[in-house]
Every structure is written in structure tokens, then in C-alpha cells.
Amino acid sequence: MTGAAGGRTRATTGTLLAQGTEITLTVPGAERVTATWRISLPENIGFTAAHSTEDGVDITLTGHQVALGNSRFSR
16 A cells, blocks of 8 residues: 555555455554444345455455245245
8 A cells, every 4th residue: 555644655565354344444554553444235245355456446245135044935
């Protein structure tokens, strides 16, 4: 990651964690080293991948519409 943090220019490696309904970003040397955001996701949607790009991060979400192990039929 490069840019300004705390009034100083930074060039460091950061960590992005997308898990459950939260995204956490950790940037060593920043005024606020870790920031966490809660995200409202629809039911059965989850994070599956994150890739750095030249100008940001692409986050992939995958959804499943079938709940396995449930049945609406009975005898």
C-alpha cells in the first residue's frame, strides 16, 4: 500500500481479511493500524476471494439459493 497516513508518506504491505459479515484492513505504521467494517449481506452470501488491483481491491461474493439438508416434504 502506498499513500499518506498520519501526515507521512507510507509504502507498506497491508492485510485485508473478509470473513463472515466483516472486512478488516490492517496497515502497519498508520495512525489507526486496524479498521473493521460490518457489512450487511443477504442470507447465504459469503466472501470467496479478494484480489489486489492497480487501484484498489476486488472482492468476490458467492451466493447459494439452496439450503442443503432441509425438506418441505413429509409423510
